[in-house]
Amino acid sequence: MDTKMTGFRIFSNIVLILLSLSCLIPFILLITSSLSSETSLIRYGYSLFPKEWSTKAYEFLWLRRVMLLRGYGITILITTVGTVISLLITSMLSYSISRKNFPFAKAISFIVFFTMLFNGGLVPTYLVYTQIIGIKNTLFGLLIPGLLMNGFNVLIMKSFFKENIPDEIIESASIDGANQFRIFFQIVIPLSYPILATIGLLVAVGYWNDWYNGFIYLTDTSLYNIQSILNRMLSDIRFIATNPVGGSLSAAITANMPSVSIRMAIAVIAAFPLVIVYAFFQKYFVKGITIGAVKG
Amino acid sequence: MEQRISPANNADLKADKHVSKVNKTRKRSRFKTYWPYVVMCIPGLAYLFINNYMPIAGLTIAFRNIDYSIGIFNSPWCGFDNFRFLFSTSDAAIITRNTLCYNIFFIFLNTICAVAVAIMLNEIKNKAMLRIYQSSVLLPHLISMVVVAYLVYAALAVDTGFINKSILEPLGFKGIDWYTEPKYWPFILPLVNLWKNIGFLCVIYFAAIIGISNDYFEAAVLDGASKWQQIIHITLPLIKPTVITMVLLAIGRIFYSDFGLFYQVPLDSGMLYSTTNVIDTYVYRALIKIGDIGMASAAGFFQSIVGFALVMISNLVVRKIDPDKALF
Numbered sequence: 001m002d003t004k005m006t007g008f009r010i011f012s013n014i015v016l017i018l019l020s021l022s023c024l025i026p027f028i029l030l031i032t033s034s035l036s037s038e039t040s041l042i043r044y045g046y047s048l049f050p051k052e053w054s055t056k057a058y059e060f061l062w063l064r065r066v067m068l069l070r071g072y073g074i075t076i077l078i079t080t081v082g083t084v085i086s087l088l089i090t091s092m093l094s095y096s097i098s099r100k101n102f103p104f105a106k107a108i109s110f111i112v113f114f115t116m117l118f119n120g121g122l123v124p125t126y127l128v129y130t131q132i133i134g135i136k137n138t139l140f141g142l143l144i145p146g147l148l149m150n151g152f153n154v155l156i157m158k159s160f161f162k163e164n165i166p167d168e169i170i171e172s173a174s175i176d177g178a179n180q181f182r183i184f185f186q187i188v189i190p191l192s193y194p195i196l197a198t199i200g201l202l203v204a205v206g207y208w209n210d211w212y213n214g215f216i217y218l219t220d221t222s223l224y225n226i227q228s229i230l231n232r233m234l235s236d237i238r239f240i241a242t243n244p245v246g247g248s249l250s251a252a253i254t255a256n257m258p259s260v261s262i263r264m265a266i267a268v269i270a271a272f273p274l275v276i277v278y279a280f281f282q283k284y285f286v287k288g289i290t291i292g293a294v295k296g
Numbered sequence: 297m298e299q300r301i302s303p304a305n306n307a308d309l310k311a312d313k314h315v316s317k318v319n320k321t322r323k324r325s326r327f328k329t330y331w332p333y334v335v336m337c338i339p340g341l342a343y344l345f346i347n348n349y350m351p352i353a354g355l356t357i358a359f360r361n362i363d364y365s366i367g368i369f370n371s372p373w374c375g376f377d378n379f380r381f382l383f384s385t386s387d388a389a390i391i392t393r394n395t396l397c398y399n400i401f402f403i404f405l406n407t408i409c410a411v412a413v414a415i416m417l418n419e420i421k422n423k424a425m426l427r428i429y430q431s432s433v434l435l436p437h438l439i440s441m442v443v444v445a446y447l448v449y450a451a452l453a454v455d456t457g458f459i460n461k462s463i464l465e466p467l468g469f470k471g472i473d474w475y476t477e478p479k480y481w482p483f484i485l486p487l488v489n490l491w492k493n494i495g496f497l498c499v500i501y502f503a504a505i506i507g508i509s510n511d512y513f514e515a516a517v518l519d520g521a522s523k524w525q526q527i528i529h530i531t532l533p534l535i536k537p538t539v540i541t542m543v544l545l546a547i548g549r550i551f552y553s554d555f556g557l558f559y560q561v562p563l564d565s566g567m568l569y570s571t572t573n574v575i576d577t578y579v580y581r582a583l584i585k586i587g588d589i590g591m592a593s594a595a596g597f598f599q600s601i602v603g604f605a606l607v608m609i610s611n612l613v614v615r616k617i618d619p620d621k622a623l624f
Contacts, residue, residue: 045461
């Protein structure tokens with residue numbers, strides 16, 4: 001492979017450097033702004049090179065740590081439980097419909113597939129979940145609607161099982177006396193770690209980033225996950241001070257709240273765990289997207 | 297068909313009976329082998345029933361005059377009244393226009409930019425650099441739209457925003473009141489959307505380009521083809537199926553929009569509705585904020601049905617072009 005710098009290669013490098021910077025600079029702006037003093041922000045605005053550094057915003061957030069940690073706790077809980085349940089029900093369903101000797105496989109595949117073509121939209125979904133299932137203002141409101149399983153993941157997993165788990169393995173195991181459930185959990189699952197990891201990552205990121213369910217199904221702010229807190233503060237920056245979770249603040253502290261820098265500090269707090277995870281596991285993220293795309 | 301009773305036929309009948317008996321027992325014994333599959337399907341199917349099929353059945357509320365006091369599914373039918381109300385407002389035309397125009401613009405902009413960047417990525421032979429570029433452009437894809445809204449706010453805030461304070465004012469211009477001026481948003485939203493999605497599309501197109509055999513390029517180089525000619529005559533034609541599929545999939549979703557992009561990024565600013573209101577945000581506001589369930593369900597029904605028709609049509613076209621890429 002040639003490695004000399006042709007004109008087009010230099011041009012590509014320049015464009016890609018600019019593009020990469022344009023993707024990274026907003027995040028840097030976020031960090032530097034959150035570390036600026038309130039007075040310099042009011043005079044010079046959010047800037048990449050603050051005139052005056054300050055950690056006041058983070059000190060204020062530290063006062064609200066009970067509320068923020070609670071939000072993180074809920075995010076972590078929902079992400080973990082949701083991802084585990086999602087992988088379980090998705091893999092069981094996809095495995096069944098990937099088997100040739102299951103007579104309903106075709107019909108069930110269609111039931112799954114149809115959900116990708118047609119959906120009821122927000123109004124009926126909201127009414128079903130609030131009026132019939134009754135998950136408004138419960139943690140199930142964050143866990144169940146929309147995110148738990150989707151037809152797309154089922155079909156990706158189904159094709160993985162079809163290609164990678166030959167019927168012969170299943171047959172020989174059942175001749176040896178293992179029942180179907182044992183076969184599934186002790187043979188099929190260990191053989192499927194790559195696809196489980198990929199789908200699991202996509203599902204986990206979906207839960208981690210989800211603000212929509214909290215937005216629609218929660219009005220009780222004590223159940224807010226971190227994205228819901230962030231979302232609420234977008235329209236009401238004082239929410240960080242007025243939310244009763246974690247005790248109330250004295251009027252003096254609330255009045256002196258550095259609200260301009262807090263706006264950015266809270267976004268840093270909410271966004272950075274995922275950015276750091278991404279930095280270490282980016283290979284898997286890229287793989288997840290490519291797998292989705294091959295099928296899509 | 298006429299059946300003549302003859303000894304031979306009789307024997308056939310007997311044989312048939314026997315066969316059906318065998319079939320029955322075989323069916324029963326086969327059920328013994330596949331019932332675990334049925335059990336394993338149940339949780340997933342139950343979820344789809346609640347999350348997808350009950351709402352589909354619930355679409356019929358668009359034809360009811362909803363009265364919470366007697367229950368949603370007991371409310372009286374009202375024919376097309378909700379639709380008549382919806383389409384008599386000017387909102388219906390605005391949200392349909394916005395949804396369609398933005399999506400068409402997104403498809404053009406995203407596809408052209410993502411293909412161009414993917415081609416450039418393919419030019420980078422230094423593994424470390426390639427990885428840095430790829431992970432940088434993919435980063436925006438992984439953060440939530442709410443965080444994006446904060447980033448956009450840092451850039452556009454009237455009195456503290458980066459663009460007003462660090463770019464426009466030092467250059468001697470007056471700061472712009474971005475969140476109250478609808479005319480800028482048809483440019484801001486496509487840019488934000490491009491920024492958020494280009495990494496994702498790039499990864500897909502880049503994978504398609506990597507899949508092209510190197511022999512083509514080597515042969516072209518021997519024949520003296522320039523870089524530009526290689527792109528026009530080899531790369532683009534060979535990734536065309538992927539591009540067409542992605543575009544058609546996007547066309548199938550042309551009646552839907554990213555709720556977060558149109559609701560969070562403009563900070564739900566009422567002054568901007570003329571250029572930021574789309575069907576999804578309209579339905580949300582009608583349902584949750586105003587509580588006008590009739591309008592919300594009528595707009596939602598309209599979206600579901602037209603959306604479904606568009607998915608079917610675009611899939612039909614995909615199947616014509618490249619049957620392997622069709623959804624069904």
